[in-house]
Amino acid sequence: MDGVTVIDHPLVQHKLTIMRNKETSTASFRRLLREISTLLCYEVTRNLDLTTTRIETPMGPMDAPTLEGKKLVFASILRAGNGLLEGMLDLVPAARVAHVGIYRDHETLQPVEYYFKAPEDLANRLVIVVDPMLATANSATAAMDRLKARGASNIRFLCLLAAPEGIERFRTAHPDIPVYTAAIDSHLNEKGYIVPGLGDAGDRMYGTK
Numbered sequence: 001m002d003g004v005t006v007i008d009h010p011l012v013q014h015k016l017t018i019m020r021n022k023e024t025s026t027a028s029f030r031r032l033l034r035e036i037s038t039l040l041c042y043e044v045t046r047n048l049d050l051t052t053t054r055i056e057t058p059m060g061p062m063d064a065p066t067l068e069g070k071k072l073v074f075a076s077i078l079r080a081g082n083g084l085l086e087g088m089l090d091l092v093p094a095a096r097v098a099h100v101g102i103y104r105d106h107e108t109l110q111p112v113e114y115y116f117k118a119p120e121d122l123a124n125r126l127v128i129v130v131d132p133m134l135a136t137a138n139s140a141t142a143a144m145d146r147l148k149a150r151g152a153s154n155i156r157f158l159c160l161l162a163a164p165e166g167i168e169r170f171r172t173a174h175p176d177i178p179v180y181t182a183a184i185d186s187h188l189n190e191k192g193y194i195v196p197g198l199g200d201a202g203d204r205m206y207g208t209k
């Protein structure tokens with residue numbers, strides 16, 4: 001699928017299967033999400049530009065590779081995005097962080113924004129937006145609209161599970177934003193949940209249901 005990368009690494013798939021299992025505890029779910037996010041982070045950052053910097057190793061001078069450009073921004077769509085954010089920050093501790101507070105209304109499935117805080121200078125930075133679930137894509141699409149309105153133009157979206165309907169909608173609304181996901185599931189049910197999915201990511205992370 002154009003613009004969509006499925007991260008099918010065996011470790012990712014194995015951990016995802018445990019997360020999907022309804023018998024998996026809240027504590028294990030949260031730990032696995034953090035573990036999996038480091039593996040996903042590795043893939044979503046795979047083709048970052050490098051430059052070189054002159055250093056002295058104990059053996060002599062070297063032009064050594066370093067990341068080029070301004071520091072990355074990780075944008076978490078609250079609440080569940082924070083489960084991915086933690087592991088990403090383990091790998092890129094210097095990244096800047098944006099928080100986009102959005103929940104979807106259970107009746108209408110429309111996004112409701114309740115919080116937004118982002119670094120001032122989003123233009124000229126790569127912004128990696130994280131949320132475990134891309135279902136109708138209403139939340140992710142609204143988050144992208146918001147970040148673009150604040151100047152972001154180089155954006156990637158990372159999730160754990162996506163529905164085909166969500167990918168279609170997201171790519172139509174934001175064809176410039178590549179999507180990275182660990183799996184594309186079968187479909188959405190009548191309540192807008194991903195099937196087979198893993199249930200409500202926020203509730204499973206925080207034990208709120």
Ligand code: PRP
Binds near residue numbers: 102
């Ligand atoms: C979940 C999930 C996404 C959204 C996906 O969040 O984390 O943000 O639903 O659904 P959509 O693609 O149909 O918009 P939720 O609204 O449950 O909020 P929470 O993270 O606070 O639990």
Ligand code: URA
Binds near residue numbers: 133192195197198201
């Ligand atoms: N949000 C979730 O947390 N899970 C779904 O399956 C759909 C939306």
